[in-house]
Structures are given as C-alpha cells and as structure tokens.
Amino acid sequence: MVSDPEYAVHAELNVMVETRDGTRLATDVYRPADPDTGEPIDDPKPALLDRTPYGKRGRMERHGEWYAERGYVVAIQDCRGRFDSEGEYYIFVDEPEDGYDTVEWLADRDYCDGQVGTIGTSYGAWVQNALATQDPPSLEAMFVNQGAADGRKATFRHNGAFELRWLCWAFTLGGGFAKRALEDPDVQQRLANVDVRDVLENGPVQPGQSPLRHIPDYEEWAFDIMTQGSASDELWQEPGVNFETYYDQSADVPTVYAGAWYDSYTKATCDNFEALSERKDSDHFLLMGPWTHGWNSYPLPSWNKSYSGELEFGEDCLQDYQETRLRFFDHYLKGKETWADQPTVQYFQMGTGDGSRTRNGRLFHGGEWRSDEAWPLPDTEFRTYYVHDDGTLSTDEPTVEDAATSYEFDPRDPVPTVGGNCSSYITYEQRDENLIEYPLSERKLQDITGRGGFDQRTRPDTLGAEPPYGPLEERNDVLVFRTPPLEQDLEIAGPIRVRVYGSTDGPDTDFTAKLIDEHPPSEEFPNGFAVNCCDSICRGRYRGYRDEPDPLEPGEVYEFEMEPYPTANVFREGHRIRLDLSSSNYPRYDVNHNTGGPLYGDREYRVATNTVHHDATYPTHVELPVQPR
Template sequence: MVSHPEYAVTAELDVMVETRDGVELATDIYRPADPDTGEPIDEPKPVLLDRTPYGKRGRMERHGEWYAKRGYVVAIQDCRGRFNSGGDYYIFINEPEDGYDTVEWLADQPYCDGQVGTFGTSYGAWVQNALATQDPPHLEAMFVNQGAANGRKATFRHNGTFELRWLCWAFTLGGGFAQRALEDSDIQQRLANVDVRDVLANGPAQPGQSPLRHIPDYEEWAFDIMTQGAASDELWQEPGMNFEAYYDESADVPTVYSGAWYDSYTKATCDNFEALAERKDSDHFLLMGPWTHGWNSYPLPSWNKSYSGELEFGEQALRDYQETRLRFFDHYLKGKDTWDDQPTVQYFQMGTGDGEQTREGRLFHGGEWRSGEEWPLPDTEFTTYYIHEDGRLTTDEPTAEDAATSYEFDPRDPVPTIGGNCSSYITYEPREENILEYPLSERKLQDLTGRGGFDQRTREDTFGAEPPYGPLEERNDVLVYRTPPLEEDVEIAGPIRVRVYGSTDAPDTDFTAKLIDEHPPSEEFPNGAAINLCDSICRGRYRGYRDEPDLLEDGEVYEFEMEPYPTANVFKEGHRIRLDISSSNYPRYDVNNNTGGPLYGDREYRTATNTVHHNAEYATQIELPIQSR
C-alpha cells in the first residue's frame, strides 16, 4: 500500500545551501509534522529533491506539501542565478556540482535518514542527470521525466542544426525571470514587450542588438549554443550538457526514465534508458506515453491529458503522475511492495482507434498500454522501406540505374512546422498594460508551432505560412513517398532511422525527414489526414554525425543519416505509411542559408537545388521497427 497523507506539514523557506565555491542556493524545506501539534516529527525520513529555474513557490509549494504529508522531506531549490539563489546563471553549466553539493548537504541534516531521491521534469530532469554524473554517495533513486542526454546531438542542437526553442526560451521563461529582470521592472518590461514571432521573422538575432543585450549573461549562453556546433567546442563536453559522455561514471541507482512520443526529449529519454540499463546494476525503467511536453501544466506535465495536438487517445492514456512517482519512491526509499509489478518497459501503442471525430473535433487515434523487458523491444523486426521515382514507398529495393528527384530550396520560404516533438516555441501574449499592472508571471504563453499530432496542412495560425493554406505535400520543396493502402495493420515501436542519399549545388544545406500516418478519407475527414509521428534533420556539414564541420562539394552524393524520434504506432489497414523529405522544418529547426557561412547569424541567402537519389546505388530509405502480434 502506498504512503497515505497522515502528516501535517511545516515549511522552512529560503534555507541557504552553500556550495563548494561559496555560492548559496535558496532552498525551501517541507517536513512532515505532527497533525496535533504542527511540530516537525523527530523521525528522520527520506528526502526528495527538486531543483528548478522557474521559482520554487506557488504550485511548487503544493508539490512539496503533497509528499511531505506522505512521509517525505521535500527540498525545492532555485537553481544558481535564478530567483533567490546566488551566483551567475549560465544554462546547465553549474548544475552537476550544485546538485551534488545539495544532495550531500541534505543527507547530512538530522531530518534525513541518509537517503536522497530526486525528481523533476524538463529542466528539472536535466539537473538530475547532471548531478548523477558526479555520483553523490547519498543519492538513492531518481525519477527523471522528459530530460536530455547529449545537448549537441538532440536537444540544444540536432544533427548539426539549432533547435530554435532555446532562443524562444531565452526571451520568455529564461530572460523574463532572470534576476536582473526581476530586480529592474524596466528590463522585464522590455522583455515582456518582445513578440518572439517578430524576432524569428526578422532573421537571425545579433549580439548586442536584441533585447537580450539587457541581460548580458543570458545573451552570452544563448549565442554560444547557437554558434558553436563542433564537438571539440568545450561547451559540448561539459557534464551539464552531455550526460552521454559520462554514462560510465554516473550514479548506479534505481531510475525511471519517463517521457512521451510527442515530447521534445523523446530520443534522449530512450537513449538514457537503453544505455544506462545496460551499464548499471540497479533497476532501470522506461515509461513512454502518448503525450507532449508539459511546460504549461503542473504537477502533471501532460499525463492528465488524453490528447496530443489534434489526436485523441482516450481515457486509457491517462496516468496519475504523482501516484506513479510515489509508488516508485515508496518501493526504493521505504521498502514497500509498491513497484514490484512495474514492467521494465511500459509504453503506449498509439493508433488502435477508429479515426472518428470526437466532440472536440479531434481525430480519435486511440491506443493501448504495452510492456516489454528491454528497449528496443527484443522481437523487433527492423524493416527497410525504400523510396521510388514514382512516389512509392515499399520494401522492394530500387533497381533503376539513375533515378533522382530535384527541388529548389529557398531558405527565405522554409517549410512551416506543424506540431511534432516541440516545446518552448512560445511568446507572451501581447499586452498594453505595463509589468506592474499585469505581471509577467500572470501572462499567458502563446504556442508558435503546436505540439503533438496534426494534420500536415497549413492554416491561418500556422507560423510562417501564407495563403492559400493547404497540405504541405503540395509544396514544390516537399517530396512525398507513400505505401499503397495497407492490406493489414502494421505496428511499429522503437527507434527509426532514415538515410537520404542527397546532393546539392550549395556548399551546405539541410535534408529533413518526417514519418506520417496517412489516414484515408472518411465522412468526417473527407480529405483524410496526414498525421505526423516523428521527424529529424541533418545539416550537411555535420553529416554522418561528424564532430567537425566539412562543407559539401557541388553535385557529389552524400549519405544524410537521421534518427527521427522513437515512436509506437499502428498503421491500420487502409492507411498508408508515408515519408516526407525536404530541407527545412521551421521554426522547429533553424534554417540553413545554403551559403556555408556561420552556423547562426548569416545574413546572406542562397537558393539551393537539392537532389534526392533513389536508385540501385543510392537507395534513400527509412528503417521501421516492426512488431508482430
């Protein structure tokens, strides 16, 4: 039986935890208390640590109280340089040591029984993995929800490109609550007045010319991650940025890696589980739902939503986030039998629904929970589908000796992003009131891209789209390859690989890939629906996962390897499996100007003629993880 709420709660606010370099981190401590007297109980309890850059009050207080009532001490800490904590803020760099020092400080307190567990989502997941690289002696368990693995490979940067969400974040949730902005209402007002859509539309931001100039430390790290792409750049070897490089020395403690098929950290979540479950002796678990990233809901990042974008999955998709974490910590920190029946791998298989329209107007995609013992699933049959010059996507290898399709890629007219594995592509709602009349903390955030599964057609609110609106496949720079209507269901679950054999007349360019479940026309959806499942991109100069840039030669054929994020979906009978190939997906990724110039900040543009090859020698393909039932 899980711990039940039997205690009152007492809180000690802004306890300053001193780190090794003398910086003090503001920490709120929630302790179980005697329900009659209100005094903290004497019995030491396990401590749960949540470190956040978003402020530790408000909803976080209820979070701390919830676990304290159930017999845990809860420490919620402002990260270095944020809110009430001291020091200077540079995104993620100081989190490994700060996290280690906090774990050990907590373990030394009389209210702690010597065990410290960690939890948190998104940034709160990054900081857990960061401190784990330092292997704190008293760290005993982690519940890592929606976090990173290697910031250069897929999160800050992605196969050579930059995920523009971090620039959006720097202007909004980051810079808007920088200490300097909190101390100076004029600076916060300047940031509140920024419409991120204008920043993106006006071309690359320039150092010293954007509103970030008012918070120079934020401008520094933002431009560092935008302009530094080589693995040799010291930034990408820091333990707070690249946990993958420190897997072997990282803590060996029971860990849940939880995430979602439409999260911005899907690949990283699966990568962490796969690598660490193999390396470590402790129990490791993977839990993947059909949700999106959850920056706007608390304490459930998205687990309490049965939909993602325009897709409805039904009530079976819902999970109780708090209870799930409680069962895990009760088992590993209190010795209760609350996690014994948890599968090593548990995931939501999307796509078993009937495709009807719900009352809310969503497409009922449906799904059900499945389980396994490892990831990728042991009986996976990795099956290759090849593209052909007539637009087919089949398991037959192409036999043509010379077959290719070309298109013009104009970086000034990129393919718009419509949903997918997106988060933090946001701006604050424009307001006439000043920051004192309408505080930034109360302003709504507006989504620029959508998150989750969407019919891949532009509409009036699609960022970067112009009328006439319509299916992306009608663009001249989007190549579409689809199977014939399926004669039986095809189930996939696992990692996906794409190899585009491409050439260009530019010194650098990008290729993109997007996997789509193409629904047939129906009475409710007379045009059918092209539902995105996952996507990826490859910047030419970093093709083949190379560490250092290498520009392209005119007309030479290269292999552009991509890993669209893992997913689990049933392509139902009558549907088509579809692969879209292009050269941009904006603003999910920054646009390649095709000049071979700077990674970010180039104001020169060049239209490239890009060619995708589909012949016997250069067989562009996608590898799908087929599951048999």
C-alpha cells in the same frame, strides 16, 4: 499500499545551501509534522530533491506539501542565478556540482535518514542527470521525467541544426525571470513586449541588437549554443550538457526514465534508458506515454492530457503522475512492495482508434498500454522501406540506375512546422497593460508551432505560412513517398532511422525527414488526415554525426543519416505509410542559408538545388521497428 497522507507539513523557506565555491542556493524544505502540534517530527525520513529554474513557490510548493504529508522530506531549490539563489546563470553548466553539493547537504540533515531521491521534469530532469554524473554517495533513486542525453546531438542542437526553442526560451521563461529582469522592471518590460514570432521572422538575431543585450549572461549562452556546433567546443563536453560522455561514471541507482512520444526529449529519454540499463546494476525503467512536453498542474490527477495536438487517445492513456512517483520512491526508499510489479518497459501504443471525429473536433487515434522487458523491444524486426521514382514507398529495393528527384530550397521560404516534438516555442501574449497592471508571471504563453500530432496542412496561425493554406505535401520543396493502402495493420514501436542519399549545388544544406500516418478520406475527414509521427534533420557539414564541420562538394552524393524520434504507432489497414523529405522544418529547426557561412547569424541567403537519389546505387530509405502481430 502507498504512503498515506498522515502528516501535517512544516515549511522552512529560503534556507541558503552553500556550495563548494561559496555560492548560496535558496532552498525551501518541507518536513512531515505532527498533525496535532504542527511541529516537525523527530523521526528522520527519506528526502526528495527538486531543483528548478522556474521559482520554487506556487505549483512547486504544493508538490513539497504533497510528499511531506506522506512521510518525505522535500527540498525544492532555485537553481544558481535564478530567483532567490545567488550566482551567475549559464544554462546547465553549474548544475552537476550544485546538485551534488545539495544532495549531500540534504543527506547530512538530522531530519533526513541519509537517503535522497531526485524528481523533476524538463529542466528538472536535466539537473538530475547532471548531478548523477558526479555520483553523490547519498543519491539513492531518481525519477527523471523528460530530460536530455547529449545536448549537441539532440535537444540543444539536432544533428548539426539548432533547435530554435532555446532562443524562444531565452526571451520568455528564461530571460523574463532572469535576475537582471526581476531587479529592473524596465528590462522585464522590454522582454514582455517582445513578440517572439517577430524575432524569428526578422532573424537571425545579432549580438547586442535585441532585448537580450540587457541580460548579458543570457545573451552569451544563447549565442554560444546557436553558433558553436563542433564537439571540440568546450560547451558540448560539459557534464551538465552532455550526459552520454559520463555514462560510465554516473550514479548506479534505481531510475525511471519517463517521457512521451510527442515530447521534445523523446529520443534522449529512450537513449538514456537503453544505455544506462545496460551499464548499471540497479533497476532501470522506461515509461513512455502519448503525451506532449510537461504534465498537468497540481491538483489534477492525470499525467498530461488524453490528447496531443489534434489527436485524441482516450482516457486509458492517463496516469497519475504523483501516485506513480510515490509508488517508485515508496519501494526504493521505504522498502514497500509498491513497484514490484512494474514492467521494465511500459509504453502507449498509439493508433488503434477508428479515426472518427470527437466532439471537440480531434481525430480519435486511440491506443493502449503495452509492456516489455527491454528497449528496443526484443522481437523487433527492423524493416526497410525504400523510396522510388514513381513516388512509392515499399520494401522492394530499387533496381533502376541513376534515378533522382530535385527541388529548389529557398531559405527565405522554409517549410513551416505544424506540430510535432516541440516545446518552448512560445511567446507572451501581447498586452497594452504594463507589468504593474498585469505581471509577467500572470501573462498567458502562446504556442508558436503547436505540439503533438497534427494534420500536416498550414492554417492562418502557422508561422511563416501564407494563403492559400493547405497540405504541406503540395509544396514544390516537399518530396512525398507513400505506400499503397495497407492490406493489414502494421505496428511499429522503437527507434526510426532514415538514410537520404542527397546532393546539392552548394557548400552546405539541410535534409529533413518526416514519418506520417496517412489516414484515408472519410465522411468526417473528407480530405483524409496526415498524422505526423516523428521527424528529424541533418545539416550537411555535420553529416554522419561528424565532430567537426566538413563542407559539401557541389554535385557529390552524400549519405545524410537521420534518427526521427522513437515512436509507437499502428498504421491501420487502409492507411498509408508516408515519408516526406525536404530541407527545412521551421521554426522547429533553424534554417540553413546554403552558403556554408556561420551556423547562426549569416546575413547571406542562397537558393539551393537539392537532389534526393533513389536508385540501386543510392537507395534512400526509412527503417521502421515493426512488431509481430
């Protein structure tokens, strides 16, 4: 049995934890208390640490109370330079040492039994991995939900391109609650008045020419991420940004890496588990649901929702987030048998539904939980599907010579993003009221891209789309390759690999890939339904995961390697497996101007003629992780 809520809660707010450089970090400490007196108990308990840039009150406060009632000391801390903590904020760079110092401070309290576990989602997952690179002696367990691995490879940048969500974040949840914005209402009002959609459409942003100039430390890190792409840039070697470099020296403690198939950290979550479960002696677990980024707010019991975008999975996909974490920590910090039966790998296999329309208009994609002992799954058959000049996708290798398809890629008219592994592509709702009448903390956030599975067609709210709206496959700059209708179900689960043999007529360009489950037309969906499973991009100058840029030679054929995020999906009988190839996916990724100029901020645009080769010499293909039936 998990720990019961048997205690009252005693809270000590804004305890200032001094770090090694003298900066003090504001920390709220929740302790189990006697139900009769309300006084904190004397018996030391294991502690849980949650570090956040979003403010330690409100929802976070209720988390502290929930675990304290069940016999844990809980410390919730504002990250350096955020809310009540001192110091200057530069995204993630100070988190390793600050996290280490806080773990050891917490373990040294009389009310702690010396054991510290860590919790947190998204940014709260980044900071866990960051402090783990320092191997704090008192760290005993981690539950890392939806965090990064190597920010340059995927999550800040992605195979050379920039994930524009971080610019969106800088204008909203980041900059809107920066110290400077909280201290100066005029600065916060300027940020509240920004419609990020306009920023993106009128971009690229120039230093000193946007509201970010009023918060210089935020403008600095935002432009560093946007303009620095080489591995030699110091930023990408920081232990708070690139955990992969520090795997060997990172803490060896029981860890859950939890994520979701439509999360913005899907690849990083699986990469962390795969690498660290092999390197470390402690128990490591992977838990992947069909959800999008984040999870439902307290007190809702379900882990996220039963749907992602326009896909419905059914209530079987729901898990109790708090109870799952409690079972884990009860086992490893209290010695209970609450996690003994947990499989090493637990994942939701999407796509077993009948494709009907639900009452709320979503497509019932369905699915079921599966488990295994390793990732990638031990019985995986990596099966290659090749693209052919007649638009087919098949396991037959091409035999023709000199087959290729060309298209014009205009960076001023990029392919719009319609859902996918997106988060933080957001803007504050535009209101006439000022911040006194309607505070920023109460304003609604509006989604720019959509998150999760969507029918791949534009609509009036699609950023960058113009009427007549319709399927992305009808664009002249999208190449579509599909299998014949499947004669039997095909189940995939694991990492996806794409190799595009491409050429261009300029010094640089991008290639993109998107894996799609193409539902046939039905009475309820007469136009069919093209479900995006995962996608990726490759910036030419950084092809092959180069550390340093290497310009393209016009007309020369190169291999553009891509890793669309891992997924688990059943392509049902009668469906088609589809691969869409293009050169943009905006605003999920920034758009290559095709000039070979600056990574970000280039004022010149050039229309590129890009060519995908698909012949015996250059067999463009996708590799799928097929599972036995």
